[in-house]
Amino acid sequence: TQAARIVCDADGKPTGYLLEPAAIAVVENVLPVESAAGRARRLLDVLAAMASSGLTGGHVMDGEPETLALLDSVEARGELPMRLRLAPWCQPETDEDALREILDRQRGHGRRWTVDGVKFFLDGTIDGGTAWLETPDTHGDSTAPFWPDPADYSHAVRYFSDAGVPTATHATGDRAVRHALDTVEHIGQSPVRHSIEHIETLPPHQIPRFAALGVAASMQPTHCTDLTRADQTDNWSTRLAGERADRGWPCADLRAAGATLALGSDWPIAHYDPRRVIAAAQHRFGPDHHVKQSLTAYEAVEGYTSHVARAAGRAADSGMITAGHRADFTVLAANPLRVPAVELPDTPVAMTIVDGRLH
Numbered sequence: 065t066q067a068a069r070i071v072c073d074a075d076g077k078p079t080g081y082l083l084e085p086a087a088i089a090v091v092e093n094v095l096p097v098e099s100a101a102g103r104a105r106r107l108l109d110v111l112a113a114m115a116s117s118g119l120t121g122g123h124v125m126d127g128e129p130e131t132l133a134l135l136d137s138v139e140a141r142g143e144l145p146m147r148l149r150l151a152p153w154c155q156p157e158t159d160e161d162a163l164r165e166i167l168d169r170q171r172g173h174g175r176r177w178t179v180d181g182v183k184f185f186l187d188g189t190i191d192g193g194t195a196w197l198e199t200p201d202t203h204g205d206s207t208a209p210f211w212p213d214p215a216d217y218s219h220a221v222r223y224f225s226d227a228g229v230p231t232a233t234h235a236t237g238d239r240a241v242r243h244a245l246d247t248v249e250h251i252g253q254s255p256v257r258h259s260i261e262h263i264e265t266l267p268p269h270q271i272p273r274f275a276a277l278g279v280a281a282s283m284q285p286t287h288c289t290d291l292t293r294a295d296q297t298d299n300w301s302t303r304l305a306g307e308r309a310d311r312g313w314p315c316a317d318l319r320a321a322g323a324t325l326a327l328g329s330d331w332p333i334a335h336y337d338p339r340r341v342i343a344a345a346q347h348r349f350g351p352d353h354h355v356k357q358s359l360t361a362y363e364a365v366e367g368y369t370s371h372v373a374r375a376a377g378r379a380a381d382s383g384m385i386t387a388g389h390r391a392d393f394t395v396l397a398a399n400p401l402r403v404p405a406v407e408l409p410d411t412p413v414a415m416t417i418v419d420g421r422l423h
Contacts, residue, residue, distance in 0.1 A: 068194075083192050084210075085155075085185075104138050108145070115145040115423045117337040118413045120392035123328065123376070125183040125232070127152030127169055135177050144176040145423050146416075147392065149376060151181035151232055154220050156211045163223055170229050176418070180376070182224050184233040185210045186217060187240040190264055191291075191300050195237035197265075201303040206237055218247040221258070230257045230377060232282065236264040238308070245273045257377045259326070262287075264300075265308045268317070275322035280375035281315075284330045285344035285359075288313045291334075315345060316357045326375040327367030338368050339400075339409045346405035361401045391420035 068084035082088045098106075114122065124131075127150040138144060152166050172179040186209055188194025193205030200207050211217040221231050233244045244260050259280035264287070274281050292298045292312070301309045319325050327345060329336045345364040348357055359367065373383025385393050397412040416423045 084188050084194055100134070100137060103134055104141075107134065107138060111145045112423075114336050115416045115418070116413060117339065118394040118396065118416055119146055119336065119338055120394060120416060120418050121147035121149065122336075123232075123372075124148050124150045125153065126150060127166075127172075127179045129169075132169070132172060132179070135174055139174045139176070143421075144174075146176070146418055148177040149181070150177060150179045151183040152179065153183045153185075154224075155185075156213075156216065158220065163220060167224065167227055167229065170227075181230045181232055182220075184217060184221065184231060186214070186233050186235045186244055187237050190236050190303055193303065195264075196235070196240035196243070197237040197308075198239045198242075202305050203303060205303070209240060209243070214243050217243075218250065221247050222251050225251050225254055225256045225258070228256055230259070232259045232261055234261045236262045238265050238267060238270070238311075241266055242270060245270065245277060245279060248277050248279055249273075257375065259375050262330075263318075264313060265304060265311045266314055267311065271314060271317050271321045271323075274318055274324075280324040280326055280371075281318045282326045282328060282375060283313060283315055283318075284328055284334060284341070285313065285315065285348070286329060286334045286341055289344040289348060312357075313348075314357055315359055316363075319359065319363055324371050324374045325363075325367055326372045327364065328372075337409065339396075339411060339413075342368060342400065343405040343408040361405070365400055392418050 068086035070087050070090065071079050071081035071083060073079055082091060131150070135144070135148070152169055154163070154166060158166070166182060169179050187196035187206075188210060190201070190206060193201060193203055194210075195201075195206040196209045197206040209217070221233070224231055235241045235244045241260060241263055248258050257278070257280065259282050261282045263281055263283055273279070292300050296302065296309055304312075315325060327341055329338070329341050342364045345359040345367060346361055348355055370379065370383040373379045376382070381389050382392065383389070394416050395414040397414050400408060400411070403411055
């Protein structure tokens with residue numbers, strides 16, 4: 065079962081902190097149902113705000129039937145402000161019939177959205193003590209995977225890979241990352257593109273495996289710069305302590321080893337603005353390991369353009385401004401390769417173009 069719980073204070077009163085999906089589901093089941101029109105309005109509002117920040121597309125880790133119906137209803141009235149690539153979740157309790165149902169949803173699409181992938185969770189979070197680490201954290205937590213039997217996870221990944229469907233696996237802890245890489249290695253040669261999300265701590269000997277196996281690293285620099293402290297007094301750092309904390313978010317090492325490195329925000333966990341993420345990738349703070357993992361401006365921009373296209377298997381028509389590619393691009397008021405990283409978040413977006421149309 066999941067390492068999930070509704071966190072309570074010393075008096076037994078819920079604090080509002082819900083650990084993992086099973087706890088979240090308890091609250092979701094009693095929330096008021098929002099009208100379809102209200103959901104459509106909120107979706108368009110948030111996508112318009114994202115487009116205004118310079119985003120031309122997004123990778124959505126959701127592909128439930130109700131979500132696809134919502135997208136259909138929005139497109140029946142007009143255009144989405146940006147492209148969306150969706151990936152339904154595959155949970156530990158998913159049986160063979162449910163695997164086939166997720167497979168049947170693949171390649172479903174509208175004008176600006178498509179279902180193209182499956183999302184897995186192999187562990188939880190280091191902050192919450194639900195990651196899967198090689199050895200326990202300083203609280204004695206993060207000792208087990210999200211899937212009670214990791215072999216079931218590996219079976220499901222192979223099922224989709226054999227069907228030509230890419231997968232994305234949430235793995236924050238070093239043990240979870242190792243198992244995800246082992247799974248892809250055991251699948252063997254395949255044209256299917258797999259990726260691992262987060263990779264918050266990883267020993268050096270695992271770094272070269274990403275390029276060797278063709279696994280994309282999908283990482284979120286603002287999780288480091290905004291949610292941890294330079295002096296390592298934050299919860300994430302104290303839970304890991306020492307060497308494992310010093311190995312945090314190894315973006316530069318992965319790039320240097322030839323890995324595809326796609327950058328993102330993990331919204332709504334962190335702000336979606338790509339200017340913030342591109343800046344954070346460059347001005348990583350101390351201790352030394354964070355500084356050493358800084359990317360150049362060029363590498364950081366690639367992380368939001370050509371490397372994202374590679375990770376999605378769309379390098380042939382996306383990720384670059386060149387003849388034959390989609391006319392999806394952003395114009396900033398200043399050159400992001402020359403603007404100091406600390407100033408980039410405040411650099412105005414002059415326009416966002418999707419399908420050759422101004423948004």
